[in-house]
Amino acid sequence: xxxxxxxxxxxxxxxxxxxxxxxxxxxxxxxxxxxxxxxxxxxxxxxxxxxxxxxxxxxxxxxxxxxxxxxxxxxxxxxxxxxxxxxxxxxxxxxxxxxxxxxxxxxxxxxxxxxxxxxxxxxxxxxxxxxxxxxxxxxxxxxxxxxxxxxxxxxxxxxxxxxxxxxxxxxxxxxxxxxxxxxxxxxxxxxxxxxxxxxxxxxxxxxxxxxxxxxxxxxxxxxxxxxxxxxxxxxxxxxxxxxxxxxxxxxxxxxxxxxxxxxxxxxxxxxxxxxxxxxxxxxxxxxxxxxxxxxxxxxxxxxxxxxxxxxxxxxxxxxxxxxxxxxxxxxxxxxxxxxxxxxxxxxxxxxxxxxxxxxxxxxxxx
Numbered sequence: 278x279x280x281x282x283x284x285x286x287x288x289x290x291x292x293x294x295x296x297x298x299x300x301x302x303x304x305x306x307x308x309x310x311x312x313x314x315x316x317x318x319x320x321x322x323x324x325x326x327x328x329x330x331x332x333x334x335x336x337x338x339x340x341x342x343x344x345x346x347x348x349x350x351x352x353x354x355x356x357x358x359x360x361x362x363x364x365x366x367x368x369x370x371x372x373x374x375x376x377x378x379x380x381x382x383x384x385x386x387x388x389x390x391x392x393x394x395x396x397x398x399x400x401x402x403x404x405x406x407x408x409x410x411x412x413x414x415x416x417x418x419x420x421x422x423x424x425x426x427x428x429x430x431x432x433x434x435x436x437x438x439x440x441x442x443x444x445x446x447x448x449x450x451x452x453x454x455x456x457x458x459x460x461x462x463x464x465x466x467x468x469x470x471x472x473x474x475x476x477x478x479x480x481x482x483x484x485x486x487x488x489x490x491x492x493x494x495x496x497x498x499x500x501x502x503x504x505x506x507x508x509x510x511x512x513x514x515x516x517x518x519x520x521x522x523x524x525x526x527x528x529x530x531x532x533x534x535x536x537x538x539x540x541x542x543x544x545x546x547x548x549x550x551x552x553x554x555x556x557x558x559x560x561x562x563x564x565x566x567x568x569x570x571x572x573x574x575x576x577x578x579x580x581x582x583x584x585x586x587x588x589x590x591x592x593x594x595x596x597x598x599x600x601x602x603x604x605x606x607x608x609x610x611x612x613x614x615x616x617x618x619x620x621x622x623x624x625x626x627x628x629x630x631x632x633x634x635x636x637x638x639x640x641x642x643x
Contacts, residue, residue: 300584300620302350304331304338305632305643313643314338314350315624315634320643323350329362334619335370347375349384358384367400372418374400381407383418391418402442402479404458408434417445417458426458427451436470441477442515446484446495448473457482457495466495478513480532483520494518496532503530512548519546519553519564529553529564538564549582563587563599572599584620598623598635607635 301317310327313320329341338350341362349358359382363375372385381395382388383405392398396408405418406426415427415434427434429451438447445458448470455467455475467473467487475484482495485507492504492511504522511520518530525542528535543557553564561573565585573591580589587599588607596608596616607623616625623635634641 300334300336300622301636302333302336302338303617303619303622303624303634304333304340304350305624306331308630312338312340315622315636315641315643316353318636318639318641320641323355324348332366332368334368337368337373339366339368339373347373349373358388365398365400369400369402371403372400372405374398374405381405385421389418389423391416391423397438399438399440399445401440404440404443404445406438406440406445406458415447419458419461426456426463436472437475439475439477441481441513442479444477444480444482446475446477446482455484455487459495459498464495464498466493466500474507476511476513478518479515481513481516481518483511483513483518492520494530496530501530503528503535514548514553515551517548517551517553517565519548521546527553527555531567534567536564536567538569549587551585552582552587554580554582554587561589568602570602572604579616581616581618583618586618586621588616588618588623590616596623596625605638607640608633 302314304314307313311322312324312328313322324342326343331340340348342348345362346357347359347362349356359377361377363377366375372383374383379394380390381392381398382390392407392409394410396410398407408415413429414425416423416425427449433450436448436450448455453470454465455470457464457466470487473485473487475482480497484493486493492507494501494503508520508522516532520528521542522528526537527539527543527546529538543555545556547554555562556576559575560571561576563570563572575592577589577591580587585600590596590613594612595606596613597604598607611627614626616623625633632643
């Protein structure tokens with residue numbers, strides 16, 4: 278079997294797909310620049326020519342082939358999506374968003390043109406939002422259909438906007454209201470807004486209420502009061518949010534409760550997917566499901582988090598994957614040059630000739 282020797286990561290930059298199921302498909306190049314996929318335990322070559330770029334997510338591999346066509350591999354089949362590879366290509370669980378010659382398109386079951394002359398646009402896991410420069414409207418594509426959410430013939434329809442995996446939040450320029458599009462409905466969260474702070478994640482929008490400057494979160498249709506004033510720093514992830522309050526305590530909202538993860542400010546912390554990863558006093562910790570877990574006593578130089586899992590190389594150069602409070606050894610005694618973790622599927626490059634895939638508790642070699 279042909280073995281890969283080209284760098285995996287120059288071509289595989291975007292792999293932030295939605296989180297509806299574990300990832301079963303990933304792609305890499307062999308030493309002759311041929312494109313291979315790992316698909317549910319089986320390796321398969323899908324193109325013998327070097328692609329211009331490769332992206333994947335949602336069990337799809339999307340690439341620009343040698344003729345600059347946009348091609349997708351999905352469910353064991355390779356098909357052309359468009360005659361032009363386009364730009365701003367985002368691959369998610371539910372569709373592919375891309376622009377071609379000023380047009381904004383998505384591909385789910387088939388290519389669909391959303392705007393003939395597009396302005397700013399966003400593509401996330403299950404929504405795509407776009408400004409139509411001809412109609413002077415803002416539209417959103419969700420659940421197989423497109424609809425207008427703001428309509429203003431003159432000027433910019435939105436003052437600010439941001440998207441999470443399955444929602445869009447924005448401040449309307451027309452009525453100065455802060456709104457969220459969620460599960461097909463538009464929900465107004467605040468009015469008389471000129472400028473505000475907000476960040477989006479899966480099912481979640483953290484924001485500063487314009488009426489009293491307090492810190493609140495919208496989560497699955499409900500609004501929760503968190504703090505009387507904005508925190509020093511806050512980050513939003515997949516159904517979880519962490520923030521540093523005015524006293525320096527690190528707090529976490531997990532959709533159910535507010536937890537004080539640490540009563541003092543740690544050296545480093547970040548929301549990575551659905552985990553809060555904390556580095557403090559050389560300890561490598563994870564806060565999840567209301568509990569603090571010590572993963573390692575030494576902070577690894579390399580780590581990635583995805584889909585509730587954490588992959589890292591420990592001090593002994595052992596590649597491990599951590600999930601639900603337990604670490605498993607993936608590779609021991611073999612130098613790992615690079616690795617990619619995508620929703621529980623781990624692709625590791627050991628040297629110039631060997632790539633291995635950890636999938637559902639088993640190791641596969643190509």
